[in-house]
Amino acid sequence: MIDGLINGMDPYDYTLFQRAKIERRVKGDDKYNPKSKIEKIAEDVPCGIGNKTGTATAIRDGIGNVEVQQLYLMHTRFPDIKAGDIITVTGGGVVFGKYRAAPPYPVMDEKGVHHYEITLEVTNDA
Secondary structure: OEOOEEOOEOHHHHHOOEEEEEEEEEEOOOOOOOOEEEEEEEEEEEEEEEEOOOOOEEEEOOOOOEEEEOEEEEEEOOOOOOOOOEEEEEEOOEEEEEEEEOOOEEEEEOOEEEEEEEEEEEOOOO
């Protein structure tokens, strides 16, 4: 280990063993058809994802049904994630899920932005 690096890599990078595909809903090109479309922003983006402790929320619909919404936290160095982006996380041939991103939070170190933390919400309609 030289200068905090392991085999030339920052130890933090070893925690980013999952991969993300990032998509964004954008306005359609046709001025006569204003529907939005999904545009791929990036693929195979190194990331790490885990449950956000204590963030399950129960949503009641007024007729007795309860839906529990679990939030997740994603870490990445990729700088171009925006609130509302659709993120599909995979790893080892397994799809962990499809999520909608909240605004990224930049985590700083002495050199500037070290990585981003993004709260993810499970989405079924993306």
